[in-house]
Amino acid sequence: MTPSPVTYPMPADTPELTPLEFKPRGSGAFPKTLTLVAAGIIALMLFVILGNIVLGGIGVISFDFLSSPPENGMEGGGIFPAIFGTVFLVLLMTIAVVPIGVLTAIYLQEYTRPGSKITRLIRIAINNLAGVPSIVFGLFGLGFFVAFVGGGLDSIFFSDSGGPVWGQPAIIWAAATLALLTLPVVIISTEEALRTIPREIKDASYALGATKLQTIRRVILPQAMPGILTGGILAVSRGAGEVAPIMFTGAAYYLPYLPTKLNDQFMELGYHIYVMATQSPDVEATKPILYGTVLVLLLLTFLLNFTAVIIRSKLRARRPNA
C-alpha cells in the first residue's frame, strides 16, 4: 500500500511539488524474531547449565558435606578445606588488590593530566594486563613470586633452615598472582566511579580551603565507594573462579590440614573441581561430589555478586542525584 500524497496550504506562487513515493518496509517482525531468538538462546543455555548443576548437586549438599574434609581418595566426605581455602585465598587477594588498584586509579584520575604520556603508558599496561591469559599469570607467579621473591627471601633470611620456607608454592603467592590478574578490574571500575564525580563537587571542596588530599579523602572516596566496592567484589568473584593462576603457585591436590600460615599450601574449590574431574581414579564415584562442589562454587560467587549489588544500591540510595 502506498501512502496517499499530502497537500499543504501554500502561497499561490509556490511551485507544485512532486508527491514523494515512500517504499513500504515491512512490519519489523523479522528483526524482532531474530533478536528474540538470540536472547532466547542465551537464556536457555543459562537455564540448562544451572538446571543441570542444581539437579545434580542439590542432593549432595548437606551440613556434613560443607563441614567435613574429603575421604576415600575424594570419593566420599565433604569439601570444607576447599571452601576454607577459597575464602582465605580471596581474602588475601582482596587485601592486596584493592589498595593497589584504588591508589592507581586515584593517581590516574586525580594526579595526572588526562592524555599525558605517563597516563597513556599506565593505561596501556593495564589493558594489556587484562588481556593476558590466566595460565600465563600462573607461570609468571611461579617464576616471579615463588622462585624469585620467595626463593630470594629464603636465601637471605632462611639459608640455614634446611628446606624452602617461602620459596615454595603457598597461599600468599597464589593470592599475589590472583591479585595481579584482578588488578585491571579494580582499577577500571574505580576509575569509572571517580570519573562520575562532578567537577563542581571537587571545586566546592577546594574553594573551602581543602587540600587535594582532604578532598580525595572526604569527598571523592566516599562518593566513589559504591564503584570501588563493585570493583572489589567483581575481582573477588573473578578470582574465586580462576584455577590456572593458582595451580602452580599454591593450590594443593589434597591436604590433611587447613592453611593457617601465609606460606601454607591450600585447597581451593575451582582446583578441587579440576582435580576431581580429571585426576580421579573412579569418575563415576566422584560425580555427585563434583556436582555438589560446582554448585557450592556457583552459590558462593552468586552470593558475593548479590552482596555487591545490595551494598551498591544501599550506598547509591544515599545520594539521590547519582
Place this chain on the structure above:
Amino acid sequence: MPEDKHHTDRNRSDTNMSPNDRSIETPRPEVRDAGYVPKAREAKPHDRETGLPNKITVEHQNFFYGSHQALHDISLLIPEKRVTALIGPSGCGKSTFLRTLNRMNDTIPGTRMEGTVRLDNLDIYRDISDLSALRTRVGMVFQRSNPFPKSVFDNVAYGLRVNGVKDKRIVAEAVEDALRRSFLWEEVADKLDKNAYLLSGGQQQRLCIARALAVRPEVLLMDEPASALDPISTAKIEDLIGELRNNYTIVIVTHNMQQAARISDYTAFFFEGHLIEYDATRRIFTKPSLKKTEDYVTGRFG
C-alpha cells in the same frame, strides 16, 4: 535606608508574588558612594580619590588557557563591602576573571596568569603559598548548587573541619550562624542530619552560600548563583545578597541584566576577554560612556 528596603523585598517574595511583578516593582538598591568612579583600563588604584578601601586590586592581568588568551590586560578595583557585578556575553572571560580572585583556575592544568591580584595588600599569586588560607578569606558559590552528598550540618561544617576546627561546640555554633546568615536556619533547623540533596534547588544553593560563609570569608565570589533556579528562589538569593553586602565584599557574575541592575553597586562589562567599561551600576545601565556597553545592556547584542 537600603537595609529596610531589603527587608520589605524579602517579605514580599515570601508571599508568592509573581516574579514579573517583583522585577518591576522592586526598587533597585540605591548606589551608595556614587562619586566613586572606578575606570576601566586604568591601572592606577583610585582609593585615594574616593576614600573607599579597595578589597581587591587587579592590575594588568592576562590569563591563558594553554596558548589561548582568555583575559587581556585587565585592571580593576573592587571596593570593600559592595556588590560588584561582572556582565558580558558567554565566553567573555568574566567567569575566568572571577576564578582568578581565589586562584580556582589553579586546579585547571595548562593555565597561566600574568599581572597581579591583590587582596588588601597581599599579592595572592606571589605572597601566598597556602591556598587554604586564601580560600577561607575568599569564598565561592558556584553556578550549579553543589552540596556534598552529606548531611546539611556536615555540608556547612566541611570548611571548618578541613581547616582544622575540631571543637564540636565551635563547629555547631558556626554552622548555626552561617545558616542564619543565609536565612536557611528556620527551614532546615529540624533536618540538619538529613542529606542535603533532600532540600529544594533554591535551598541547596543557599546551603552552598551558608557553607561558604561558615569559614567567615571577607570576600564572596558568586558565579551565576541563580541562573539554574526558578524565579522565586532567585528572588530569595538576591534578597540574601542584599543582606550580605553589609558585611562582605561580593563579586557576582551574572547573565541576567536586571539582576545586575537590582543587586549590584558597581558593574564591570567584559567583552571578548577585555574589560570594556567599569562604573557605578546606575551609570552603566542609564548612561554608559561607551556605545558597546549601551548596546549590550539594552539587549541589542549578546
